[in-house]
Amino acid sequence: MTDVLMNDFARQWAEVGEDVLKATRRVGASGWYILGQEVQLFEQELASFCGCAAAVGCASGLDAIEIALRALGLAPGQNVLTTPLSAFATTLAITRAGGVPVFVDVDETGGIDLDLAEQAFEADPDLRYFVPVHLYGNPFNLDRLSELKARFGLRIVEDCAQAIGASWRDKPVGSVGDLAALSFYPTKNLGAMGDGGAVLGSEMTLLARCRQLRDYGQSAKYQHELLGLNSRLDELQAAILRDAFLPRLDRWTKRRREIANLYRQALPGLVLPLSSLAHSVAHLFPIKLANRAVQMERLRALGIQTAIHYPSLIPDQPALADYRRSVIGELQQARRLASEELSLPLHPYLTDNEVGRVIESIQACVASSYR
Ligand SMILES: *Cc1c(COP(=O)(O)O)cnc(C)c1O
Numbered sequence: 150m151t152d153v154l155m156n157d158f159a160r161q162w163a164e165v166g167e168d169v170l171k172a173t174r175r176v177g178a179s180g181w182y183i184l185g186q187e188v189q190l191f192e193q194e195l196a197s198f199c200g201c202a203a204a205v206g207c208a209s210g211l212d213a214i215e216i217a218l219r220a221l222g223l224a225p226g227q228n229v230l231t232t233p234l235s236a237f238a239t240t241l242a243i244t245r246a247g248g249v250p251v252f253v254d255v256d257e258t259g260g261i262d263l264d265l266a267e268q269a270f271e272a273d274p275d276l277r278y279f280v281p282v283h284l285y286g287n288p289f290n291l292d293r294l295s296e297l298k299a300r301f302g303l304r305i306v307e308d309c310a311q312a313i314g315a316s317w318r319d320k321p322v323g324s325v326g327d328l329a330a331l332s333f334y335p336t337k338n339l340g341a342m343g344d345g346g347a348v349l350g351s352e353m354t355l356l357a358r359c360r361q362l363r364d365y366g367q368s369a370k371y372q373h374e375l376l377g378l379n380s381r382l383d384e385l386q387a388a389i390l391r392d393a394f395l396p397r398l399d400r401w402t403k404r405r406r407e408i409a410n411l412y413r414q415a416l417p418g419l420v421l422p423l424s425s426l427a428h429s430v431a432h433l434f435p436i437k438l439a440n441r442a443v444q445m446e447r448l449r450a451l452g453i454q455t456a457i458h459y460p461s462l463i464p465d466q467p468a469l470a471d472y473r474r475s476v477i478g479e480l481q482q483a484r485r486l487a488s489e490e491l492s493l494p495l496h497p498y499l500t501d502n503e504v505g506r507v508i509e510s511i512q513a514c515v516a517s518s519y520r
Contacts, residue, residue: 152452153494153503156336160498168393169342176388184364184381191387194395195347199313200321201329202351205359206382210310210332212363213346214242214280216380217306217328220348220358221278223248229278230269232261233462233476234483238332239282239308240463250474251276252464255483257422259435259490260289262482263297269477270301279305283312283322285458286338286405286432287423291317294325306330309349311432313339314402318426323349328359333390338405338432339398341386401497405431408495408504412436415508419515433458434495436511441491444514451510456492 162169176187188206196204207213223229225247231239233252243250253269256262261281270276279297283289298305305326309315313331315322323329331337333345348359358375361368366377409431413420419436423429435458438444448455462483463469464476493507 150452150506152454153499153507154496155454155456155492155494156496157498158335165393165397169389172388172392173385176385179384182384185384187384187387187391188382191382191391191395192347194391195331196349198395198398199323199331199349201323201349203349203353203356204331205348205350205356205363206387207346207348207359207363208380208382209238209344210236210308210330210334210337210346211238211242211245212378212380213330213332213348214239214306214308215245216359216362216378217330217348217350218243218246218248218278218280219362219375220355221304221306221327223278223304227278228273228276228475229280230266230276231280232282232284232483233464233480234259234459234486235282235284235308235463236310236459237463237466237468238310239280240469242330243280244469244472248278250464250469251477252462252474252480253477254480255284255486257482258287258289258424259284259421259486260287263290263293265477267297270297270303277301277303279303280308281305282308282310283315285421285435286312286315286430288312288315288317288322288427288429290424290426291320291322291325295320298325310334310337310346312430313337314398315430316428324351327352328355333386338402338430339390339394341390341394343383343386345382345386345390347382402430404497405495408499409434411501411504412493412495412508416511419511431495434493435486435490436493437486437489438491438515439489440518441489444518445491447514447517448510451506451513453507453510454494457490458492459490460487462487
């Protein structure tokens with residue numbers, strides 16, 4: 150029996166390979182590799198998929214968050230509220246933009262606790278930037294976010310790197326923040342064949358600033374209005390995303406949701422809670438498991454790959470040891486998840502048989518630990 154993998158790029162290539170090669174030939178023959186028609190066409194289709202006015206392709210999800218924060222006018226030394234439980238890139242983008250990260254705890258879903266966020270905004274009038282994360286593909290409460298934004302006059306960048314296509318009731322992720330960030334890192338729901346990212350938004354002046362920032366801050370060739378970055382999405386990646394990946398995303402997401410539902414039904418008691426208003430895109434399937442290290446090893450022996458998102462909290466990372474930042478409270482919930490969370494295999498190419506093997510293996514591991 151072959152192992153059940155967290156991601157299966159060999160099976161993906163078998164499906165998309167021909168379309169990727171066609172896109173590659175087209176870009177090659179065009180002789181135009183940076184910021185041309187392919188990026189523009191992909192940005193248009195991406196924006197319409199995400200239900201926003203426009204998208205700005207850039208080099209990574211990390212850059213998308215930094216560019217968005219800078220476009221919103223974040224000045225060095227300003228506070229930015231965010232979550233301690235995410236990819237390190239969420240906070241790294243804040244520090245690269247010169248911001249001071251402020252961490253509050255998550256709730257039992259793993260997403261940032263909006264009650265605690267509200268208290269933080271109330272307590273500190275200098276805290277007006279916010280980078281919340283739709284973690285695991287699960288959208289947090291966007292109605293609530295919208296209220297907080299209006300009440301406190303917040304400037305928000307939604308980190309949607311794990312949640313493309315998700316929605317809270319009828320609100321798509323990325324639609325409440327001033328801007329939102331996507332990543333096309335290969336393991337994401339919409340992954341490129343390399344690095345890539347995008348900023349999403351609806352306000353044209355902000356998006357124009359993002360376009361300048363990704364290209365040396367230029368408003369026109371050799372006219373530098375801002376101190377920008379080199380963070381351009383390649384024509385090649387844009388063509389591949391548009392031809393081979395984006396047209397399949399709805400079907401892939403549907404399959405991800407089916408698998409997540411099978412896990413959810415078979416493993417009650419282990420799953421994290423999820424609101425019925427949250428239309429998840431099932432990027433990851435986290436469960437809570439006591440004795441995680443041992444169980445992970447047992448699962449590996451049974452041929453089941455698993456992963457951890459995330460084993461330690463961002464404010465505990467050595468890179469931040471000497472950096473200005475603040476932590477509100479004890480981050481108890483985030484710490485519990487950091488020590489107990491385990492992500493099960495979840496990708497569109499899992500067969501029902503493989504999903505069954507994962508479920509049986511987890512059940513066997515849990516049962517044996519109570520003997
Ligand atoms: C992947 C990810 C990022 C960073 O994206 P890159 O394209 O790898 O730079 C940021 N935030 C979250 C929540 C992510 O999952």
